[in-house]
Structures are given as structure tokens and as C-alpha cells.
Amino acid sequence: xxxxxxxxxxxxxxxxxxxxxxxxxxxxERGAVTAVLGPNGAGKTSTVExxxxxxxxxxxxxxxxxxxxxxxxxxxRVGVMLQSGGVPPATRCAEWLRLVSRFYARPLDSTALxxxxxxxxxxxxxxxxxxxxxxxxxxxxxxxxxxxxxxFLDEPTAGLDPQARHACWDLVAELRGAGVSVVLTTHxxxxxxxxxxxxxxxxxxxxxxxxSPASLTGAERQLRFRARPGLALEELLNAxxxxxxxxxxxxxxxxxxxxxxxxxxxxxxAWCASEGVTADDLRIERRTLEDVFLELTGRELR
Amino acid sequence: MTxxxxxxAPAVPPALDLTPAPGAAPFGRMVLAQAGAEVRxxxxxxxxxxxxxxxxxxxxxxxxxxxLIDVGGGSRVEFLTPGVLALAVMSTAFTGQAIAxxxxxxxxxxxxLGATPLSRAGLLLGKTLAVLAVEVLQVVVIVAVAxxxxxxxxxxxxxxxxxxxxxxxxxxxxxLLMAGTLRAEATLAAANLVYLVLLGAGGVMFPxxxxxxxxxxxxxxxxxxxxxxxxxxxxxxxxxxxxxxLAVLAAWAAVSLGLASRTFRWE
Numbered sequence: 001x002x003x004x005x006x007x008x009x010x011x012x013x014x015x016x017x018x019x020x021x022x023x024x025x026x027x028x029e030r031g032a033v034t035a036v037l038g039p040n041g042a043g044k045t046s047t048v049e050x051x052x053x054x055x056x057x058x059x060x061x062x063x064x065x066x067x068x069x070x071x072x073x074x075x076x077r078v079g080v081m082l083q084s085g086g087v088p089p090a091t092r093c094a095e096w097l098r099l100v101s102r103f104y105a106r107p108l109d110s111t112a113l114x115x116x117x118x119x120x121x122x123x124x125x126x127x128x129x130x131x132x133x134x135x136x137x138x139x140x141x142x143x144x145x146x147x148x149x150x151x152f153l154d155e156p157t158a159g160l161d162p163q164a165r166h167a168c169w170d171l172v173a174e175l176r177g178a179g180v181s182v183v184l185t186t187h188x189x190x191x192x193x194x195x196x197x198x199x200x201x202x203x204x205x206x207x208x209x210x211x212s213p214a215s216l217t218g219a220e221r222q223l224r225f226r227a228r229p230g231l232a233l234e235e236l237l238n239a240x241x242x243x244x245x246x247x248x249x250x251x252x253x254x255x256x257x258x259x260x261x262x263x264x265x266x267x268x269x270a271w272c273a274s275e276g277v278t279a280d281d282l283r284i285e286r287r288t289l290e291d292v293f294l295e296l297t298g299r300e301l302r
Numbered sequence: 303m304t305x306x307x308x309x310x311a312p313a314v315p316p317a318l319d320l321t322p323a324p325g326a327a328p329f330g331r332m333v334l335a336q337a338g339a340e341v342r343x344x345x346x347x348x349x350x351x352x353x354x355x356x357x358x359x360x361x362x363x364x365x366x367x368x369x370l371i372d373v374g375g376g377s378r379v380e381f382l383t384p385g386v387l388a389l390a391v392m393s394t395a396f397t398g399q400a401i402a403x404x405x406x407x408x409x410x411x412x413x414x415l416g417a418t419p420l421s422r423a424g425l426l427l428g429k430t431l432a433v434l435a436v437e438v439l440q441v442v443v444i445v446a447v448a449x450x451x452x453x454x455x456x457x458x459x460x461x462x463x464x465x466x467x468x469x470x471x472x473x474x475x476x477x478l479l480m481a482g483t484l485r486a487e488a489t490l491a492a493a494n495l496v497y498l499v500l501l502g503a504g505g506v507m508f509p510x511x512x513x514x515x516x517x518x519x520x521x522x523x524x525x526x527x528x529x530x531x532x533x534x535x536x537x538x539x540x541x542x543x544x545x546x547x548l549a550v551l552a553a554w555a556a557v558s559l560g561l562a563s564r565t566f567r568w569e
Contacts, residue, residue, distance in 0.1 A: 052417060054569070076419045077324040086414030088343065088406060095339070102335035103418040105325030108318055116318055146418070147323040178320035 003066030005181035012059030022205035035196035094123035104146035326419030336428030384533035400477035404489030475558025482566030
């Protein structure tokens with residue numbers, strides 16, 4: 001039986017007096033895409049950099065492909081994309097990729113990879129003259145060129161334009177199709193929802209929820225709106241069909257769950273009118289990971 | 303399917319076989335790849351070339367031709383060439399390597415390379431090979447210029463090579479010690495300052511005999527003085543093996559490399 005791609009138990013990481021990772025546990029399965037979702041400062045990068053062997057944990061255990069993260073035998077098996085930098089500014093795009101490819105036994109063709117990521121016209125461009133999105137794509141290319149079993153991508157689409165973002169998503173999907181395990185961090189919930197088999201939502205160094213996107217968001221549709229905090233929901237509940245639920249979470253954000261039908265919408269808006277409030281952002285939809293995060297932490301993801 | 307003749311055809315992304323096939327390249331290939339990249343980066347960097355080739359050659363030609371300095375009797379080119387060779391070694395192994403490595407650390411390049419199969423030992427070996435390759439180029443150019451100015455070297459070639467190797471080790475240790483502990487900007491400033499101070503006070507251009515007796519014993523212990531003095535003893539004086547100079551360089555190499563390996567921060 002293969003060990004999981006990544007297994008983290010009770011990880012702790014401190015920087016001076018601040019605790020960046022505070023008893024975090026997660027498991028990333030082989031051949032799956034695992035998204036670590038959370039706001040800036042949640043501990044995503046610390047967690048990933050411990051898995052990559054760059055930092056030492058202050059507590060807990062971490063296993064990457066069954067090994068200790070700093071085991072040198074992991075280096076050819078694991079591809080890494082740093083959040084930023086990592087390339088000498090004067091080095092030309094194609095030259096860097098070719099150099100990285102020479103460290104591996106059976107690398108991908110660097111030219112084909114550049115074409116694939118839309119960088120072939122910039123092969124002779126020094127790294128510092130590439131746009132932010134092009135730099136990101138070069139880092140992504142370097143992460144996969146050695147044909148790794150597992151890839152860590154730290155905010156792979158930060159700063160990408162929509163087209164480049166889709167190119168990155170396509171490549172991640174293709175990696176998954178080829179049996180590569182992918183662990184990525186993001187604060188874009190749409191990215192996590194779209195790419196991930198498993199989403200781990202972290203906040204303040206702790207896991208607040210994990211599961212498949214569908215299990216986290218639920219299949220049910222909901223009616224949501226914003227209004228002034230502290231509305232008395234009992235009266236509304238009485239007017240709604242049996243089995244409906246209404247809650248305010250966090251303050252000023254209202255969620256009505258139940259059979260979302262035209263009648264329900266009419267009842268809610270009539271109730272709002274009787275309360276003298278205007279429902280802002282009234283919408284009917286499935287919960288998004290953004291909503292899940294907001295409900296769990298009381299804060300916006302970004 | 304699109305045909306190649308259709309200019310409006312969207313580019314079909316080439317198929318990439320992403321199926322995992324991990325494996326490290328042979329150690330030697332990785333080291334050579336890294337060394338090649340470092341040599342290219344050095345030769346492409348204008349400031350580096352100024353430091354490693356242009357300044358040594360200008361000093362050699364300028365002060366050999368014009369009687370601006372008092373070399374204490376004898377031919378100026380005989381006196382200057384060993385010093386300029388030592389300066390060239392220092393500029394590459396110390397100044398250039400310190401600045402380049404300091405910025406590699408700052409830009410996360412060392413960190414990123416740490417995630418590849420190239421081990422830290424492999425990276426350092428690659429850097430060393432690159433330094434030696436640039437030094438070979440420097441020596442060829444400087445020796446050619448010196449010969450054309452009438453330089454007639456003597457002494458043991460092997461002893462000169464040994465001095466250059468030990469000097470490279472000592473200066474690399476000092477450069478990496480600086481690059482691995484200071485901020486990149488501080489390394490840039492300090493490496494240039496040290497270069498200038500050692501150029502002036504290490505017997506490269508001005509004989510140590512011109513300095514007061516009180517400071518001369520200290521100056522003679524500088525790595526640049528040992529390398530300059532050793533090369534001069536061999537190439538100009540015909541000495542077989544300048545043990546004093548070799549001992550000074552070996553001590554600097556041992557201390558600086560030892561300290562660097564303990565204090566170097568890769569990030």
C-alpha cells in the first residue's frame with residue numbers, strides 16, 4: 001500500500017513569538033489534487049515549505065511520499081514552485097528551464113514545455129524582463145520538468161491574467177490525469193473548487209474544514225442576503241415552509257436554507273419589507289467555499 | 303485537425319508526457335550544468351568582466367608601460383605580473399563570487415536550487431569549477447599580455463598552480479562567508495571595499511617593503527599578500543616552493559571555509 005502523498009499530523013511552526021502553524025493535520029492522497037485554501041497569513045506557505053524541506057517543524061510529524069521532508073531522495077520525486085522568485089534575474093527564460101532540466105534523469109522537453117505554457121516567444125528574455133504572469137509560468141514549468149510524482153505549487157495563479165490562469169489550471173488537470181499528486185495553496189476559492197479533489201481550509205494555522213468541494217459546500221441551494229445585524233428571524237421562520245432554516249452568520253449575513261422556490265423568495269422579501277430593511281446582495285445559489293470560510297471564521301477569505 | 307498551411311490555425315499545444323518518471327541526473331552532469339550556467343552568467347555580466355579582466359589588464363599594461371610606481375628596482379612587468387595574477391584570482395574567487403552568491407541567496411535562487419536533485423555539495427562544486435574556468439581565462443589573457451610586454455617567467459609551474467588553487471580556496475571561503483551571512487547589498491559594498499583595500503595593501507601594485515616596519519608583518523599575513531608574494535617568489539625569483547605563502551593561504555582557506563560552512567544561510 002502506497003503511503004499518502006503528504007501526511008501531516010499536529011504540525012506546529014513558530015517564528016519568534018508568533019505561531020504560524022498551530023497543530024495542523026492534513027492528508028493529501030496520491031494522484032489527487034489537494035488545495036490548501038486560506039487567507040494570507042493563514043500558515044499555507046509555512047506548511048508547504050516544511051513539506052518541501054525548506055523549513056523545520058517545531059512540532060508534529062510530516063511525511064512526504066512516506067519520507068521525512070528533508071530526505072535527499074525526495075528531491076527528484078518532488079517538484080516545487082515557490083511563491084515568488086527563485087530565478088537569477090539576468091538568466092534567460094529558456095536557459096533557466098534547460099538548466100533545471102539537466103538535474104533530472106528523464107526530463108520533459110524544455111522547448112515543448114515553453115510552447116505549452118505560452119513562453120516560447122520569450123525564450124531569450126531575461127527573467128527580470130518577463131511579466132509577473134510569465135515569471136509564474138516559468139516557475140510552474142520548472143516545477144514539473146523533472147517529471148515528479150508530487151508537485152507543490154504555492155499560489156500558482158497569483159498575478160496571472162485569466163488566460164494564463166486557465167493554462168495553469170489545464171496543466172494541473174493534466175498532471176492529475178497523468179497520476180501526479182498535486183498540493184497547491186490558493187486564496188481563490190474558485191480555483192480550489194475547480195481543481196481540487198480535496199480542499200483543506202485553514203485559518204490562523206489550523207484546519208477549519210476539509211473534504212471534497214461538494215461535501216464542503218453541500219448540494220442544497222440557499223438564499224443569502226445581507227442586511228443590518230440583529231433582525232428577529234423567528235417571525236420569518238414561522239412564515240416559511242416547515243423544514244426551512246434561517247440563521248445569521250456572521251452578523252449581518254443571513255442564510256435561508258430549505259426548498260428554494262419562488263414562494264420562499266416572496267416570503268423572504270415580504271418579511272424584509274415588513275421589517276423595513278433592504279436586502280443587499282440577495283442571491284440564490286449553492287454555497288461556495290467562500291461562504292463556508294465566512295461561516296466558519298466570521299471573516300472574508302480575502 | 304488543423305493543417306500547417308492554415309495560418310489562422312490555433313497553435314496546437316504539443317503533447318507532454320507528464321506521467322511521473324522521477325530520477326536525478328548523474329552527479330557529474332548536474333555539476334557541469336551548474337558550472338556552465340555560472341560561467342555564462344559571469345561572462346555576460348559587464349561589471350563582473352570589468353572586475354575580472356578589464357581592471358587587471360589595464361593595471362598591468364598601464365603600470366608596466368608608464369613609470370608611475372616605484373617597484374623597488376628591476377623590471378616593472380616582472381614585478382607586476384604575479385601581483386595582477388593574484389588580483390585576478392581574488393576578483394573572481396572572492397569579489398565576484400561573493401556578490402553573485404549574495405544576490406542568488408537574496409533572489410531565492412539558492413533556495414530553489416535546493417529543491418532540485420543538485421545537492422548543496424554539488425552546487426558548491428559547480429561554483430568552484432566555474433571560478434576555476436574563469437581563472438583559466440584570466441590567466442591566459444594576462445599571461446599573453448604580460449609576455450607581449452616582455453615578461454619572462456621562471457620557476458616551477460606546479461608551484462604557481464598550487465598557489466593559485468590554495469588562493470582560490472581561501473578567497474572562495476571568504477567570499478562565501480560574506481555572501482552567506484550578510485545582506486546582498488552589504489555583501490556588494492563590503493566585497494568591493496575589501497577588494498580595494500587588499501589591492502592597495504597586499505603588495506599587488508606597491509611592494510610591501512614600502513610600508514612601515516610596524517604594519518608589514520600584519521600585511522604579510524593577508525591572503526592577497528601571501529598569493530602575490532608566493533607567485534612573485536616563484537615566477538620572478540625562481541623559488542621552488544614558497545612554504546610560508548602556502549601555509550598562510552592554507553590557514554585562511556581552512557578558517558574561512560570552516561566558518562562559511564557553519565554560518566552559511568541558504569535563504
